[in-house]
Amino acid sequence: MFKDEKFDHYLFEDIPLDRDIYLMDEKFLGEYNEMMSKFLDDPKNNEYSSVGYISNIAARKVLENSLEISWFANIAQRFHEISIILPKEHFVYCVGCWQYDEKPIVFVNGNWLNSLHARSFSIFSLVDAIGVKQYLEDDKLTTDMLTLLRDKIDLLASEYPHISFLSFADSILLKSNWSVGAFDNDISYSYNPEIFIHLADQISNIYKECLGLATYAVITQGQNSYYDDSLLHISESKNHISLNSLGIPFAQLMDIENTARVNIREKSHEPADIYMDSQYYNSLNFKFEFKKHDQPKAEYSTKMVSKECEYYYNSVPTLLENLKSQC
Structure with a gap:
């Protein structure tokens, strides 16, 4: 298979990093080999033709037993990147x-690829009130x-x-599931990240009205390890609540918040209404004239992603004014 000397073969450890490549179901391996072999044997008389279905990816890091990947789940309606393994x-x-100019294709187990397109992913947001400690010291909070x-x-x-809304009086954790889907299943692409910008605004107004306190929000999105479960688990005894949340985006919430606190304390940047992981931020649909990549941002690290990550920070009114789609 793939005997022509013009083919480039890659071991798992040698998969090219940080460039556009493809994922494809292994069931198309033979058909692709036959088409490409004929084409390379006589390009003038044998046409190149598309085989199978591709998923756009970029490999980021080869680990001992896995490959860290950026999966571009949607590049037509929005730029939607997800970190997966x-x-x-x-x-x-x-x-x-x-x-x-034939980009490397990573052929993978079909069941795993089908599962990737069928599973649920999540958006997480943490909305936190500012000044609660002072209110408690001054005994200003009433029942x-x-x-x-x-x-x-x-x-x-x-x-x-x-x-799902999980509140602790001074903060609220939000979670929404979404899916990517595929041409051959009945699951549709249901990602709607803009709604969380609107929620940040609505929740901020509620806190100002009820407590007289401002808020800030942190938002991430991506693969959640509980990808087959519901938004929320409540035990039969009603005294155990689980958000069914574990994975990269959930960890990023805390890492972004902690890094932003340090940056504000060290005066690296001013406080903001909202802090967004770059993958979430880049997936938002803004008006064409809004220069989204010129907006303020900072680096942060998270243990679950090998490369340095970035978060964007801004005011909620600025984002709402420049969002293209309305919820």
């Missing part, structure tokens, strides 16, 4: 042909204020049944 056991073959806040959040949550 390809276990080595699901790798089948990698081949390309640079002489004819009536907190009850009003809870009731207002209840009312807001009722308008968004597909988003």
Whole structure:
């Protein structure tokens, strides 16, 4: 298979990094080999033709038993990048042909690829009130204020049944599941990140109305290890609540918040209304004239991603004014 000397063969450890390549189901391996072999044997008389279905990716780092990948789930309606892991056991073959500008294709186990397109992913947001410590020291928080806040959040949550709200009086954790889907399953692309910008604004207004406090929000998105479960788990005894959350985006929430606190304390940048991981931020649909890449940003590290990450920070009104789509 792939015997022509013009083919470029890559071991798992040698998959090219940080460049555009493809994922493809191993079931198309034979058909692709036949088409490309004929084409390379006589390019003038044998046409190149598309085979199978590709997923756009970029390999980021080869680990001992897996490959860290950026999966570009949508590049038509928005630029949507997701960090995922390809276990080595699901790798089948990698081949390309640079002489004819044929990008490397990583053939993988079909069941794993189908699972990738069928599973649920998540958006997470942490909204935190500013100045609660001072309020507690001054004994300004009353039961009536907190009850009003809870009731207002209840009312807001009722308008968004597909988003879970977990509140702690001074902060709220939000989570929404979404899917990518594929041409051959009944799951559709359901990613709608802009709604979390609107929620950050609505929740901020509620905190100002009920407690007189401003808020800031941190938002991330990506693969959640509980990808087959519901938004929220509540035990039969009603005394255990789980957000079913573990993975890169959930860890990024805390890493961004901690880094932003340090940067603000060290005066590296000013406080902001909202802090967004770059993958989430880049997936937002802004108006054409808005220079989104020129907006303020900072680096941060997270243990679950090998490379340095970035977060963008801004004011919520600026983002709302420049979003293309409305929720």
